[in-house]
Amino acid sequence: MSRGSAGNGQASNQPDPQAELPLTPATFHILLALVGNERHGYSILREVEQGSGGALRLGATTLYRSIKHMLAVGMIAESEERPDPELDDERRRYYRLTEFGRRVLGAETKRLAALVTLAQTKGIDISWDHPALALGEQ
Amino acid sequence: MMQDQPNSPRHQRDPRILLVSLWVYQRLLALYPATFRCAFGQEIMRVARQTYLATYHSGGCAAVVRIWIPSLAELLYGALAEYTALLFPHQKGAPLMARYRQSASAVFAAYIAFVLVGMGFAKMSEDVMKSSLPATYPLFTIGYDVIAVLAVISLLAVLVGGLPVALAALRYAWEHRRRDILARFAVPPVALLLIFAYVLIVTTLHPRNSIFATNIHLVGIGFVVLFVAGAIASTYAVITALANSEIPLPMFRFTLLAGVVATAAMLGMAIAALLWILNLWSAAPTIFWGNDGLLASSTVLSAVGQLFVMAVAIAVAMTALWRGFGRGDQALAA
CATH class of the missing domain: 1.20.140 (Butyryl-CoA Dehydrogenase, subunit A; domain 3)
Known part of the structure; x- marks a missing residue:
C-alpha cells in the first residue's frame, strides 16, 4: 500500500497529475466517489453507479484492478482506521482520496471541461437527455 | 490469503443460485496472478457476493443469471489484462x-x-x-x-x-x-550459509582427502558456480520480493x-x-x-x-x- 506516501500532503514529491491523464471512466468515478468520504469496495461500487445515473456499473474485479493502480500511483490510500466492529465488517478495507488523487481529479475535470467547451464552440448540442445529467437536475 | 468460501456458514443462508454463482466466480478468480489474488481476492469475493445478493433481492434468480455473462466476461478480460501488464510492464498506462x-x-x-x-x-x-x-x-x-x-x-x-x-x-x-515475500528475503542468507558450508567442507577435508587435493580446479569451479548461482538466486528473490x-x-x-x-x-x-x-x-x-x-x-x-x-x-x-x-x-x- 502506498500508505503515507501520498496522503501526507507531500505534493512536491508527487509526479505531475497530467502524467495520469486521461483517466478511465472507472478511475474518474471511483475518485469522485471518494471525495469527502472513506469508502469500502462495495460502497464505492454503489456510489459509482448512483453517481453515473446507472450508466456505469463496475464489476468487482474491474473495481479492484482500478484500486490496485490508484494505490500504486498514490491517488488513493488505504485508510488505517477501521469502523466499529458492531457497525460494520472489520475485515473490510476502506480507501480514501489522497492529495495527489485530488489533484489528478481536478486536472481530469479541467480536461473534460475544456472538451465540453470545445464541443460547444463547434455547435455540439449537449442538452440531450442523459441519465447522469437528469440526476443533476433532480 | 483466505477467501470467502461459498460453503461457509454465512453462505449457507444464501440462495442456491448465489452459491453456484460465487463458486464459479471464485474458480475464475483463480486465473488471476497470485499477487493480485493475495492482495484483493478476499475483498473481491466479498463485493461479488454483495453484488449478487443485491441483484437477487431486486430481481430474483433471473436477474442473477442475467449478470452472469457480463461479470464472467469481465473476470476473464481482467485476468488477461493483469497478465499482459505483468508481461509488458512498460506499455502505455503502466503504473x-x-x-x-x-x-x-x-x-x-x-x-x-x-x-x-x-x-x-x-x-x-x-x-x-x-x-x-x-x-x-x-x-x-x-x-x-x-x-x-x-x-x-x-x-x-x-x-x-x-x-x-x-x-x-x-x-x-x-x-x-x-510469507512468500519473507521467504524470498530468506534466500540471500540461505545462499550465504551454503557458500560458507561449502568453504568449510573444502577447507576441512582438503588436506586429508585426495579427491580435493587432486581436483583443486574442480573445487575452485564448484565454488565459483555456487557463488554465482547464489548471487543470481538472491538477486532474483529480492527483486521479486520488491515486485510483490x-x-x-x-x-x-x-x-x-x-x-x-x-x-x-x-x-x-x-x-x-x-x-x-x-x-x-x-x-x-x-x-x-x-x-x-x-x-x-x-x-x-x-x-x-x-x-x-x-x-x-x-x-x-x-x-x-x-x-x-x-x-x-x-x-x-x-
Whole structure:
C-alpha cells in the first residue's frame, strides 16, 4: 500500500497529475466517489453507479484492478482506521482520496471541461437527455 | 490469503443460485496472478457476493443469471489484462510505481553482476599487485586504489538506496502476513550459509582427502558456480520480493537517485579497470599474454570478458535509470 506516501500532503514529491491523464471512466468515478468520504469496495461500487445515473456499473474485479493502480500511483490510500466492529465488517478495507488523487481529479475535470467547451464552440448540442445529467437536475 | 468460501456458514443462508454463482466466480478468480489474488481476492469475493445478493433481492434468480455473462466476461478480460501488464510492464498506462520498481531492480541486478565480475578482476589482479610491478609502475596502484574507493562508494549508494526499500518491503510482508515475500528475503542468507558450508567442507577435508587435493580446479569451479548461482538466486528473490510489495513512491525515487551514484561509480571502476589492464599489457606483456586469468585461463580472455560484462552491466543500469526517470518514454513518444 502506498500508505503515507501520498496522503501526507507531500505534493512536491508527487509526479505531475497530467502524467495520469486521461483517466478511465472507472478511475474518474471511483475518485469522485471518494471525495469527502472513506469508502469500502462495495460502497464505492454503489456510489459509482448512483453517481453515473446507472450508466456505469463496475464489476468487482474491474473495481479492484482500478484500486490496485490508484494505490500504486498514490491517488488513493488505504485508510488505517477501521469502523466499529458492531457497525460494520472489520475485515473490510476502506480507501480514501489522497492529495495527489485530488489533484489528478481536478486536472481530469479541467480536461473534460475544456472538451465540453470545445464541443460547444463547434455547435455540439449537449442538452440531450442523459441519465447522469437528469440526476443533476433532480 | 483466505477467501470467502461459498460453503461457509454465512453462505449457507444464501440462495442456491448465489452459491453456484460465487463458486464459479471464485474458480475464475483463480486465473488471476497470485499477487493480485493475495492482495484483493478476499475483498473481491466479498463485493461479488454483495453484488449478487443485491441483484437477487431486486430481481430474483433471473436477474442473477442475467449478470452472469457480463461479470464472467469481465473476470476473464481482467485476468488477461493483469497478465499482459505483468508481461509488458512498460506499455502505455503502466503504473509509475512499476516503472520505478523495475528500474531500481534492473540497476540492482546490474550492480550485482558488476560486483561478481569485479571480484573476478580482484582475484586476477592480486598476484600482480603482490609482485614488484606496482613499485615500478605506479599506475597499477593508482588504478587499484581508484577501483577500491569507487567500490566502497557504489556499495554505500546501494545500501543507502536499497535498505529503506528492503525494510519497507519487509514491513509490508510482516504487516500483511506475506510469507512468500519473507521467504524470498530468506534466500540471500540461505545462499550465504551454503557458500560458507561449502568453504568449510573444502577447507576441512582438503588436506586429508585426495579427491580435493587432486581436483583443486574442480573445487575452485564448484565454488565459483555456487557463488554465482547464489548471487543470481538472491538477486532474483529480492527483486521479486520488491515486485510483490507495496512500497511508497518517493522511496523508490530516492532509490533511483542512489542508483545514479552507484552507476557512476561502476563507470569509473570500469574505466580504471581498463586502464589497469592496458598498463599490464604495456608493463608486463608476458603476464598479459600468459595464462594468469581466472582459474589459470588466458589473461587476455579473462580481462576482455570482465570488461565486456562490466560494460553490459553499466549499459543496463544506465538504460534502466533513463527509463526510470521517464526520459526514455518521452524520447520514444517524441
